[in-house]
Amino acid sequence: MTEITKSKDESMRSHLVKPGSVYDGIEPGELGESTESVQDRVRQLESRNSFLEEQCSQIESEKRYLENQKIKYEREIRKLQSELDRMKTSPLIIGTVIDVIKNDRIIVRSSNGPQFLVNVSQYIDEKKLLPGAKVALNQHTLAIAEVIPSTEEPFVAAMEVIESIEVDYEQIGGLDEQIQELQEAVELPLIEPERFARIGIEPPKGVLLYGLPGTGKTLLAKAVAHRTNATFIRVVGSELVQKYIGDGSKLVREIFEMARKKAPSIIFIDELDSIAARRLNETTGADREVQRTLMQLLAEMDGFDKRKNIRIIAATNRPDVLDPAILRPGRFDRLVHVPMPGIEARGKILKIHCERMTLAGDIDFKKLAKVTDGMSGADLKAIATEAGMFAVRKDKALVEMEDFLEAVGKVSMAADTQKMMPGNLPETTMFV
């Protein structure tokens, strides 16, 4: 080997054989290999090394990803476990704090009526335990387990407030006398109060509409609100006492407060009989609760000023069960019967609900009015919709008489079933 080749080999060797490697200290040829084959092996080993390093970093990142996944799943398991525990715990009873005797002894009224002297969990903030606060009670010991945060929401949800009503008298079939009565008792006092002042009489405070379900009582109240540009506030009596147990009277106050704020307004109380039914004696807590709600309603009605742009319309299917206190002068002293539609009114109601439908030339409204004897406005509306549905199902361009007749059959069957339900008395049993 010449000097030049030797020094070149050495420089190459020092470059390829890293200090400390297995080849360090071994002379080329010592292992019986040529410099080239050592170089080749070194290259191979180096490329294998970088491949393995790459694999190693890939596995490392996979490991990190799996560790993250593990943490995520563990968190999910904990969440599901606590959800499962929550599902397994027995339900809590809702109550209202009546009085605080000592910080750990509280009088509460449970949602179904009776009052109890109960203990309080030590984790509860005493400052929140004020009379009127809603609390959750343990089912067995009745100890207060938590204080339910009070919000305004339940009251807002309890009433339907419509600031601008779209229903007008033209959309009501028949009921001309009833419309006139409402115009005199509600519309005129709101629009021209001076006419009453001039003559020196007080307009009626409340109007009670009574009649079978679906005869148009809500529709009438809405149309008056539209004519007077009044805010329409609707509450349902049964909801006041069943859904907002313990809060019925508070809610009545809120309703009148809202009506004052949004005046002119019409308060429409549907299902008045749920809060104003005559009671022989108050045996249960629930009865007393209904009584409190009614008392608050009477107090609000007695207290409000007739000149303050608020009118009350109530509706009931059961005037026969009402407490006479509610019908006294100055309360619901104007009674308006909303009857089932006669033959002429039935024709008109059907026409109103078909106004936007594409009808064939063969529709005989007189015949339809005849075959719908005993049906309410709501039933007639359902017939129009059902006839449309039959036409859609048959992929027709127009709704034909046969679709209407089919719809009459379907709706009258449903109406018959409805009439068999308890509580739906025939109209002849009603009296005031």
Ligand SMILES: Nc1ncnc2c1ncn2[C@@H]1O[C@H](COP(=O)(O)OP(=O)(O)OP(=O)(O)O)[C@@H](O)[C@H]1O
């Ligand atoms: N006289 C009528 N003219 C036109 N549509 C009517 C008439 N009566 C009832 N309807 C229709 O029937 C539907 C139900 O009527 P509404 O809610 O006014 O009855 P209601 O007497 O208040 O019933 P409920 O006692 O069950 O509350 C309304 O949407 C309305 O379209």
